[in-house]
Amino acid sequence: MCPSASGLRTKTIYLIRHAETEENVRMKGFHDVGKALRNRQMPTSNDWKLGSEFVGMTLKGVTDSHLSSRGQRQVLQLKSILDDNGLLDEVDLIAHSPLRRAKETCYGIFGLAAGISDDDMTTTATTTEKTKTNKPVVELSCLQEITQLEHLTQGKRAVRKRINSFERWIESQGEDVSTIVIVGHSEYFMIMLGISEKFKNCDVWKAVYEPGGKWTVLENEVRLDMFSSRNEDQGNKIF
Template sequence: MPKKLYFIRHAETIENVRIEGLRNVGRSFQKFKAPQSSDLKLGARGLAGFAAGHTDAELSPKGKEQIQQLAEILEKEHFLENVTIMAHSPLVRAVQTCQGIVQNHTHVKIVELECLKEMTPGELTLMMNVPLKKRFQKFISWIEEQSNEETIAVVGHSQYFMRFLGLNYKFKNCDVWQVEYLGDGKFGSIEKMYSI
C-alpha cells in the first residue's frame, strides 16, 4: 500500500555553524583572500569535531528559532492532523526538532529509530557501504511494518536522507519534503513542502 512520508531535517546545530566556518575559510583561499579569524576558529573546531567523529551536536540559538518557526508553519497548515506516527534519529538535534514540532499533539506516536542516525565519517567511504545499506534496509522494513499508517513523518539528517533517496542534493535545516513510498523499497515523487 503506498504511503506518504514526510522527511524533515533537524534544525541548525553548533556543528553546522562550525562547518560553515570551515567552508568560508575554503572560499576565502579560493579567492586568494585571508579568511576571517571568526571563520578560522569555527572551522578549526568543526574540523576537529569531524575528525574525532563527533556527530551528536547541540542545537544553535538559530536552530531553536527554526524549530519554533517550523512548528508555527506546520500548525497553521494543520500538518499534524493526518500524521499519527513520527520517527526520529536518536541524536539530540533530531530528538529536539521532533519534540518542538509535535509539542501538544498527543495523538502523534513518537518512535526513536537507531537506523536513522546520521552517516558517520567512515560510512561516507565506499568501504563502509555495507553497514549503511543494512541501516537503510532496517528503515524500509520499519516503514513497511507500519501497515495501518498512511502518513508517516521522519526527523533525521541531510546526508542520510540524500543517500537513502538517491538524491544529489541535501535538505536544508528544517526543510520538510514529501516522499511517496510505493512499497518494496521503491519511491515515487519527492517534493519540497516547507522551508524556513
C-alpha cells in the first residue's frame, strides 16, 4: 500500500456482515405480520409468534442473539467460497464485534478452535486469539452495532463515536499490517462508509481506508445468493 499525504499507509479492509441470526428471523416475522395486516390478510400463526417474540425482546433491550440454523449454513457456505477462491489468503489481521452473531460468524469462517459460551459475550475489552491458520484475531468493543435505544435517544452520534475509535485503531496498526478483515454489522458499516445499500448476511466487501477517515474503492466481492452466477466477475464497484 502507498503512503497517504500524512505519511501513514492506506489499508485494504474486507468488511463481512454476520450471518442470519435468530433475531433476524423474528424481525422478519414482525414485518410479515405488518405486511399481511396492511393487505387486509390474516398473518400466519408462525409470523404472529415470531413477531410477538421480536417485540418482547426489543422492549427488554435484548438485541443480540445466536445465529439461526440458516445462518450456520451461510457461514459454512462462505467459508467454502473463501477457501476455494483464496480471497483472504493475504490477510494480516482479523477483527470482530463483541456481539455473539459477529463472533460466531468470525469463528466459523476462520476456524477458531475455541467454542463460544455466553460468558464470552460479556467482555468489552479487546482480546486477541489465533486462528488455525495462525492469523491474529482481535475483538473490538468499538465495532458493536448501534442499538434501537441508542438510535432513539442519540441518533447516529453513539455509533459515530465508535466508528471514530475504530478508524483510529486502523491507523494505529503498523506497516506490517496492510490487509484487515472486519466481521461486523450492516448499519455500522453503512454509516461508516456513508452509503445507503444494506449489507446482506455474509456479504464480503472490499474497501481502501486512507488515514483521516476516508473510505474509497468499495466493491462487493462475495454475495451468497449471487456468487454462483458471478463466476469471474471482478466485483461491483460502488465508489
